[in-house]
Amino acid sequence: MEVTPLRKAARRGLADEAADRVREAIFAGHFRPGAPLREVELAASLEISRGSVREGISQLAREGLVRCGWHRPTTVVDVTPEDVDEVYSVRAALDRLAAVTARANAAEADLDALDALVADLAKAVRSKAPGPQLLALDIAFHDRVYAAAGNGRLTEAWHAVRSQVFLFQLQRVSLGHEHYRARVVAEHRELAELMRSGDRERLARVAEHHVESARESLLDRIRTE
Known part of the structure; x- marks a missing residue:
């Protein structure tokens, strides 16, 4: 040999x-x-x-x-409406499962880390940080949710679409930066709060809506362009 x-x-x-x-x-x-x-x-x-x-x-x-x-x-890759629908549909299902699983399995340190990331997002928004910097914190928040869920196969599924999600979200930010900036802190703060003490079904709905809202925002801007 x-x-x-x-x-x-x-x-x-x-x-x-x-x-x-x-x-x-x-x-x-x-x-x-x-x-x-x-x-x-x-x-x-x-x-x-x-x-x-x-x-x-x-x-x-x-x-x-x-x-x-x-x-x-x-x-x-180009960001087409067809691609957006496919990627965000997959992400919505994954994020819903990740959120409710993280709520059940997360340690206090995981929840504290999510709160810290929300605080970093708020600070970045106040300092008028560029879109890619906000987006990096956004994705880091979701990375932490998947890590807190403690399901290796679920994390692998997230990483299979993570790069495309980042690219598509980057396109969303570039086409509608102020819209994204106005919502990003409140949406992630709500998710963090619900994972700490919220109703499981409400958390599932909010996690899914978070993705669907991003999908519709990006599609609206693609169609406008």
């Missing part, structure tokens, strides 16, 4: 690094939906091989962030 050279592990690490850097650039708004991702330019910018970039892009394709294929350019 041949031993796999350590050099291959390094290349795999570079591919992960490439995926991380490109993902960060997409989430920061540097690559907009539909924008091309050129392998040669990315490799030069990251100072790594085109092969590592190609592997990293493949990872992002599996996350649903980019589209690529034979004889077609690699691009950041």
Whole structure:
């Protein structure tokens, strides 16, 4: 049996690094939906091989962030109404289950962490932080809910759509920043309060409505554009 050279592990690490850097650039708004991702330019910018970039892009394709294929350019996914409906429908079901499961399983430290994230969101809104910064706190809140639920398979399902949710929410923020800014603190504060002491059925409805409201807001702005 041949031993796999350590050099291959390094290349795999570079591919992960490439995926991380490109993902960060997409989430920061540097690559907009539909924008091309050129392998040669990315490799030069990251100072790594085109092969590592190609592997990293493949990872992002599996996350649903980019589209690529034979004889077609690699691009950041477009945010279409059909995609929005699919992703947010899945997210609504997952978030509902995550919220009620977290309410049953969360430790006091988890609930305190959610309250702290709401406070950070409120501070960011008061300081007029840019949309991507607010969104990062928003997603961190939901990451914590899934962690508090303590269901590994549920968390895996969340991570399967998480990158697309971030991208779609980023598009929502870019098309209607003030609408998002006006609601983000109150909506997350309500979720945190209900997970601490609220009625289970009301929490389930609020968690689902939170996602449906985001879906409708984004669809309205896509149609307007």
